[in-house]
Amino acid sequence: xxxxxxxxxxxxxxxxxxxxxxxxxxxxxxxxxxxxxxxxxxxxxxxxxxxxxxxxxxxxxxxxxxxxxxxxxxxxxxxxxxxxxxxxxxxxxxxxxxxxxxxxxxxxxxxxxxxxxxxxxxxxxxxxxxxxxxxxxxxxxxxxxxxxxxxxxxxxxxxxxxxxxxxxxxxxxxxxxxxxxxxxxxxxxxxxxxxxxxxxxxxxxxxxxxxxxxxxxxxxxxxxxxxxxxxxxxxxxxxxxxxxxxxxxxxxxxxxxxxxxxxxxxxxxxxxxxxxxxxxxxxxxxxxxxxxxxxxxxxxx
Numbered sequence: 001x002x003x004x005x006x007x008x009x010x011x012x013x014x015x016x017x018x019x020x021x022x023x024x025x026x027x028x029x030x031x032x033x034x035x036x037x038x039x040x041x042x043x044x045x046x047x048x049x050x051x052x053x054x055x056x057x058x059x060x061x062x063x064x065x066x067x068x069x070x071x072x073x074x075x076x077x078x079x080x081x082x083x084x085x086x087x088x089x090x091x092x093x094x095x096x097x098x099x100x101x102x103x104x105x106x107x108x109x110x111x112x113x114x115x116x117x118x119x120x121x122x123x124x125x126x127x128x129x130x131x132x133x134x135x136x137x138x139x140x141x142x143x144x145x146x147x148x149x150x151x152x153x154x155x156x157x158x159x160x161x162x163x164x165x166x167x168x169x170x171x172x173x174x175x176x177x178x179x180x181x182x183x184x185x186x187x188x189x190x191x192x193x194x195x196x197x198x199x200x201x202x203x204x205x206x207x208x209x210x211x212x213x214x215x216x217x218x219x220x221x222x223x224x225x226x227x228x229x230x231x232x233x234x235x236x237x238x239x240x241x242x243x244x245x246x247x248x249x250x251x252x253x254x255x256x257x258x259x260x261x262x263x264x265x266x267x268x269x270x271x272x273x274x275x276x277x278x279x280x281x282x283x284x285x286x287x288x289x290x291x292x293x294x295x296x297x298x299x300x301x
Contacts, residue, residue, distance in 0.1 A: 001249030004301040005154035006037040006069035010146035014139050029132065030076040031139040033147045037299045038070040046074045054133045061140050065148065067251055068301045073143075075136065088122035096121060151301070158296050159246050165289045166239045169263070172289075173232050176270065176282045228270050228279075235266040253300035260294045 013030045043062050045055050058073065088096075100113055238259050245252040245259075267290055271283030 002152040003155040003159050003246060003249045003252060004148065004151040005158055005299050006035055006151065006253075006301050007154055007299050008035050008147045008150035009033065010143045010150055012139050012142045012146060014135055027132075028078050029135055029139055030078070031136070031143045032074045032076075033071060033143050034074075035066075035069040035071040035147065035151070038068060041066055041068055042070040044070070044072045046072065048075060048077050051075055051077060051132060051136060054136050057133065057137055058140050061137065062144060065144050066301075068253065073140075075139075077132070088118060092122050093118070155300065158300060161296055162246055162293055163243065165293045166242055168289055169235070169239055169286060172282050172286050173235055176228060176279060177232055179279055179282075228273050231266045231269050231273075235263060235270075238262050238266070251301055253297065256297045256300060257294075260290060260297050263290045264294070 009032075011030070011032045013028055015028055041063060043059060043066075045058060047055055047058075062071065062073065096113065096118060104110065242256060242259050245256055264287065267283055267286040270286065271280060273279075
């Protein structure tokens with residue numbers, strides 16, 4: 001199953017009308033879908049007034065196949081005829097003249113009919129247009145399919161980027177692990193040197209065994225204070241879960257957003273326990289990678 005980005009675009013068009021009829025070339029339907037990231041599914045429809053009645057069916061089709069994202073659906077209906085003007089027939093002109101005479105009996109102050117009025121009334125009197133809802137529904141199916149394909153391609157690129165970042169985080173964690181024992185041993189030697197200096201200054205008032213025990217006790221306390229084994233273990237577990245979600249696919253965005261927060265928490269703790277510049281550098285590098293992941297995870301459905 002693919003991982004889908006919430007960012008995508010699709011555009012489809014179709015001649016409106018019955019196959020083999022003149023209406024096929026009379027109008028063209030166009031449908032565009034744009035989507036960006038959002039915590040929930042937020043569809044917005046922009047339809048011509050004559051197609052507004054089709055919005056509930058379009059909304060149902062959209063919500064059945066998309067789960068998250070701010071999605072804008074825009075429908076255009078364009079005439080493709082060379083001359084959109086309908087020439088009124090003799091019977092139509094006679095009817096308009098009779099109606100004008102009847103109206104003027106009651107409302108003599110009205111202005112006479114203009115050419116634009118006559119053409120508009122003739123157009124309204126034309127046979128009702130074919131219901132375009134079936135064409136629009138077919139367009140919607142095709143557009144959503146194209147949008148999902150675009151979001152899947154973008155999702156594939158996000159997966160590659162995130163897997164690369166998790167691999168880099170594992171490398172940093174592997175560098176951090178061996179540093180702690182080395183720091184503890186280094187600090188133990190420093191404690192022993194300090195206690196030996198104290199012994200010399202006190203003239204042997206403290207036995208070498210007591211000095212060594214005290215140095216070992218302080219080194220142990222220091223080791224406990226800077227121990228990051230738990231943080232590295234949890235960080236590794238979060239990375240394993242992120243890799244699993246990326247390979248499994250499906251709706252993973254919200255779960256991964258939570259895991260990114262946990263990764264950031266472990267990197268912060270690692271930095272707060274740092275007792276060496278090298279550990280601090282590793283913590284900072286981890287935070288940079290995690291922030292890069294966080295920005296991209298926001299786009300995953």
